[in-house]
Amino acid sequence: MGQRYFIITGTSKGIGKQLAELLLEKADYVYGISRGASDLEDAYERYQHVQFDLADIHSIDDLVSSLLEHIPLKEVEFIGLINNAAMLEPLKPIDQCIAEEISQQLEISLAAPMILTSSFIQYTNHLTTRRKIVNVSSGSGSYPAPSMASYCTSKAGINMFTQCVAMEQSGQANPVEVIAFDPGMVDTELQAVARGKSAEEFALSEVFGQVYEAGQLRSPQDVAKQLIERMEEISDPSKVLHTIEG
Structure with a gap:
């Protein structure tokens, strides 16, 4: 049996760290x-x-190229990219957001996963190995919320991007499987940041607090386990948006 390799963004904490540990x-x-x-x-x-x-989106292509150079690609049975890293802030009405905040949010949460995906596909296209990309999405990509315009927009973009790439890959000889996975509300630092905002600054801070107090947040470990299950199963190219079960 060949080896499996994964490139995961956002592994210093939360879902990314749990994913790495489980794998x-x-x-x-x-x-x-x-x-x-x-x-x-x-x-x-x-x-x-x-x-x-x-x-630093202009250096991502070099990063992916150098990582793949370290992987013995001919011995690999499965290679995966998990675009997990995202930025929640700015959490305030759009007229209070400055260009730098909006730009950084979109670079980390949307542009970076797009460029990582592009480079990953390009540098592995010569392989016959099974390849899969999981883009971590959010319900915020489907449901608008006040003071979350940048985050909701980036997650809506992730969903659309995933569907576009899946269509591109469907006609390829060795298509890359690509899915978007919505983990639901998870007990991570992003949630803590949202709860910690004042109601004046972030209208939904109280709602985030109530969900936390009611014990309705999923654990990063449970979410990571379900994400791995979705990653290991063969994806249906016509159904690429996944929400967590249960």
């Missing part, structure tokens, strides 16, 4: 990308961490 425990190889450091490198010899700011 590493299955004896898979993981390359993690995040702005922050990671303690996974000390715990797992199959884990390699790359500190990288995804807002």
Whole structure:
């Protein structure tokens, strides 16, 4: 049986870290990308961490190229890209957002996954290996919310982007499977940031607080397990948007 390799963004915490740990425990190889450091490198010899700011979109192609050069592609049975990293802020009405905030949000949450996907497909097109891309989405991509215009827009973009790429790949000899996965409301730092805002600044902060207090947030580990299940099953190219069950 061949080896499985995964490139995952946002592995320093939350869903990304849990995903990496679960895959590493299955004896898979993981390359993690995040702005922050990671303690996974000390715990797992199959884990390699790359500190990288995804807002630096012009360097992403070189990053993907260099990562794939380290992978023994001829021995690989499955290679996956999980676009998990996202930025929640700015959480305020759009007329209070400045250009830099909007730009950084869209670069990290939408442009970076698009460029990662482009480079990943381009540099693995010569392979006969099974390839899959999972874009972590959100209900915010379908349901508008005040003070969340940038985040909702980037997640709506992720959903549309995923559908477009799936259509492009459907006619290829060895198509890349691509899905978007909505994890629901998860107990992560993004949720804590939303709860911590004042009601004046972020109208929905109280709602986020109530969901947390009521114990309705899913654990990152449960979400990671379900994401791995979706990743391992063969994707239907006509059905690429997935919401979490249960």
